[in-house]
Amino acid sequence: MQVSIEEVTQALHESHGRYPQANSVEDFRRNLAAVQQRISSACQRVGRDPASVRLLPVSKTFDEAHLRLAYVAGCRLLGENKVQEAQRKWEAMADLTDLQWSIIGHLQTNKVKQVARFASEFQALDSLRVAEALDRRLQVEGRRMDVFVQVNTSGEVSKYGLPPEAVAAFLRALPAFSTLRVRGLMTLALFSADVARVRPCFVRLRELRERLRQDAPVGIGLEELSMGMSGDFEIAIEEGATVVRVGQAIFGARAMPDAYYWPTADARPASHD
Ligand SMILES: *Cc1c(COP(=O)(O)O)cnc(C)c1O
Numbered sequence: 361m362q363v364s365i366e367e368v369t370q371a372l373h374e375s376h377g378r379y380p381q382a383n384s385v386e387d388f389r390r391n392l393a394a395v396q397q398r399i400s401s402a403c404q405r406v407g408r409d410p411a412s413v414r415l416l417p418v419s420k421t422f423d424e425a426h427l428r429l430a431y432v433a434g435c436r437l438l439g440e441n442k443v444q445e446a447q448r449k450w451e452a453m454a455d456l457t458d459l460q461w462s463i464i465g466h467l468q469t470n471k472v473k474q475v476a477r478f479a480s481e482f483q484a485l486d487s488l489r490v491a492e493a494l495d496r497r498l499q500v501e502g503r504r505m506d507v508f509v510q511v512n513t514s515g516e517v518s519k520y521g522l523p524p525e526a527v528a529a530f531l532r533a534l535p536a537f538s539t540l541r542v543r544g545l546m547t548l549a550l551f552s553a554d555v556a557r558v559r560p561c562f563v564r565l566r567e568l569r570e571r572l573r574q575d576a577p578v579g580i581g582l583e584e585l586s587m588g589m590s591g592d593f594e595i596a597i598e599e600g601a602t603v604v605r606v607g608q609a610i611f612g613a614r615a616m617p618d619a620y621y622w623p624t625a626d627a628r629p630a631s632h633d
Pocket of ligand 1: 418420441464465548588589590591605606607608609
């Protein structure tokens with residue numbers, strides 16, 4: 361199954377119409393409230409407590425001034441996809457001592473040092489080399505970090521993350537890294553406006569978690585499922601998400617195409633399913 365350029369273009373158009381830019385604290389308060397309302401409604405549909413879903417605002421591409429508005433509106437943890445961008449913002453906003461950073465994008469070993477310094481959470485762990493390097497740097501910094509193991513549930517070759525069948529062995533190796541607190545699994549669904557193709561990605565992550573939980577290594581927590589973004593977080597919540605990563609519905613539509621963040625795209629290969 362292949363995601364066509366038309367579908368990607370359509371999804372981008374839809375997001376630009378749907379998500380106006382937030383340019384004041386009031387805008388952010390309103391958008392945050394609207395997202396919380398959508399979270400509550402989704403929870404209600406499936407009998408979940410809205411408090412069981414954490415909203416992670418994703419601030420990538422937006423400038424410091426907008427992040428500061430979001431902060432005043434109540435955001436204390438911001439998700440960023442790229443390390444350099446996140447580090448720049450962290451340095452510029454060091455005066456906000458209770459603002460924390462979650463790295464939600466792929467990490468190369470040569471960026472581990474920076475992440476170990478400032479991030480409180482890393483959601484895209486998918487290699488032992490990165491786990492080892494991160495653990496070593498965190499030891500040096502005297503810090504610990506919450507991590508999520510990223511799983512590729514869409515079968516798209518373009519997306520990072522471990523194939524589901526590789527996760528069990530990966531988890532067995534993680535207790536060796538004492539600074540990493542494994543909280544759960546993370547995934548990106550297929551980038552499509554078609555719910556029938558998006559939902560199975562979330563179901564796959566939840567079912568994988570249920571299987572893995574039965575013999576998870578000691579100290580490896582699998583309580584959390586980080587899945588769902590502006591366009592699909594209600595579906596993700598219906599399927600068990602405990603963290604939703606929401607950018608555009610809070611900050612406004614991004615100018616940058618998502619392909620910039622999920623290196624892919626022009627030669628996007630056919631997926632497996
Ligand atoms: C950008 C991004 C999101 C948020 O996407 P929006 O469409 O802005 O809600 C979520 N997860 C990851 C990994 C991202 O890079």
